[in-house]
Amino acid sequence: MNKNEVIQFFNDHAETWDEHRIRNQKVINYILDEAGVKEGVSVLDIGCGTGELFADYQDRKVGILMGVDIASKMLEVARRKFPYVSTICADATELTLESRFDCIVVYNAFPHFPYPEKLIHQMSHLLKPGGRLTIAHGMSRAAIDKHHEGEAKKISMGLMEADELADLMGKYLTVDKVVSDKEKYLVSAVATWTPEGEGSHQHDQDAKKKQLNRLARATGHLNHVKTMMENGEDVSEILIQLSAVISALNGLGKEMINEHIVHCLSHAIENGDTQAIEELKKAINKFI
Numbered sequence: 001m002n003k004n005e006v007i008q009f010f011n012d013h014a015e016t017w018d019e020h021r022i023r024n025q026k027v028i029n030y031i032l033d034e035a036g037v038k039e040g041v042s043v044l045d046i047g048c049g050t051g052e053l054f055a056d057y058q059d060r061k062v063g064i065l066m067g068v069d070i071a072s073k074m075l076e077v078a079r080r081k082f083p084y085v086s087t088i089c090a091d092a093t094e095l096t097l098e099s100r101f102d103c104i105v106v107y108n109a110f111p112h113f114p115y116p117e118k119l120i121h122q123m124s125h126l127l128k129p130g131g132r133l134t135i136a137h138g139m140s141r142a143a144i145d146k147h148h149e150g151e152a153k154k155i156s157m158g159l160m161e162a163d164e165l166a167d168l169m170g171k172y173l174t175v176d177k178v179v180s181d182k183e184k185y186l187v188s189a190v191a192t193w194t195p196e197g198e199g200s201h202q203h204d205q206d207a208k209k210k211q212l213n214r215l216a217r218a219t220g221h222l223n224h225v226k227t228m229m230e231n232g233e234d235v236s237e238i239l240i241q242l243s244a245v246i247s248a249l250n251g252l253g254k255e256m257i258n259e260h261i262v263h264c265l266s267h268a269i270e271n272g273d274t275q276a277i278e279e280l281k282k283a284i285n286k287f288i
Contacts (some may be wrong), residue, residue: 001155003070009155010049017050017074024030027138027184031107032056033190034177035134036223041102044068046092046119047109051078054085064099068092095119096204100128105137110158110165111148117168124172125189128263129226131171134188135165141185163189163244178244181225181237188220211256218248257284 011015034054037043039061047052048067057065067087071076075087081220088095102122113119123133137144141159148156160168162180165187169175173189180186225241 003114006112006114008153010069011073011191013052014071014077022223023052023139024138026181028053031134031136031184031186032105032137033059034179034186035105035136036103036132036179037062037105038222039063042099042128044101046104046106046123047112048078048087049109051082051085052110053105054082055079058082061138063101064101065103066099068095073169093227095120095122097126099126101126102128102131102156103266104131104133105134108137110135111144111159114157116160116165116214117171118159120169121172124191127173129191131191132188133169133191134186135169136184136186136188138184140182141180144185151203152188156279159185170214174212174216177220177224179220181228181241189260211252214252214255215232216250217253221245221248 037057037060040063042064043057043062043066045065047058048069049071050056051067054065056066065085067075067085068079068090069078069087070089070091072089075089077085078085093113104127106123110116110119121134127133137159138181140148141162144159145286162178162185166175166178166189167191169187174192175187175189177186177272179186221241221244225238225245228238229240
């Protein structure tokens with residue numbers, strides 16, 4: 001898959017694109033809620049196509065709205081439908097703007113980017129402090145991949161596992177929402193500021209950021225489980241999400257233990273601090 005193939009495919013299908021679109025308004029509302037799209041915020045819609053979500057943004061009375069797409073013909077359709085929405089024909093992985101945004105949304109478009117990490121890295125520079133990047137689909141991961149088995153297969157990278165995407169986004173942002181179920185797929189992250197330093201201090205900051213990222217993801221999973229239970233959803237689906245919470249917390253605990261052993265316990269051994277060693281042993285026993 002290359003950029004020119006993607007452009008050609010979407011340009012060829014632009015005029016009939018809306019005839020074949022699949023919309024689940026309930027899922028779209030959920031995605032936009034989680035993405036923080038609300039009255040007054042600034043929104044950058046990446047891979048906006050023919051303006052699939054423009055009316056939804058307008059209904060929520062967003063402040064600034066800008067759409068970006070690599071296919072000029074798709075944008076021609078969008079501009080006919082929404083002449084007052086600002087749009088840019090550009091490769092989002094190379095996009096530079098003076099403005100920064102509260103919300104960046106990549107909806108039903110992510111598998112069509114050949115270099116996903118480059119996209120995420122670029123988007124992280126276009127967020128305001130506290131701004132949110134949300135990558136989402138209005139159907140399940142399995143359904144998306146099946147949807148792309150036909151003619152679109154040549155311009156789709158396939159949709160990666162949500163946790164894999166969370167790890168990728170976690171390199172640049174703080175991931176706090178991860179959802180992948182039979183109706184939708186969503187990974188959302190916030191731009192946070194981390195104090196910079198040098199040497200071991202910077203290493204400690206990097207490790208802490210990574211650990212906080214994992215904790216935020218586990219919290220996001222748990223909040224989703226709570227919502228599923230409140231909505232009376234299928235128990236098997238709830239258990240799948242709950243297992244993700246348990247796995248994330250176990251992984252976080254092991255990571256914290258390893259980090260502590262390497263960077264803290266080694267100093268305690270050198271200094272003969274037996275109390276610190278005993279305290280860690282007790283903590284590990286409780287964790288296990």
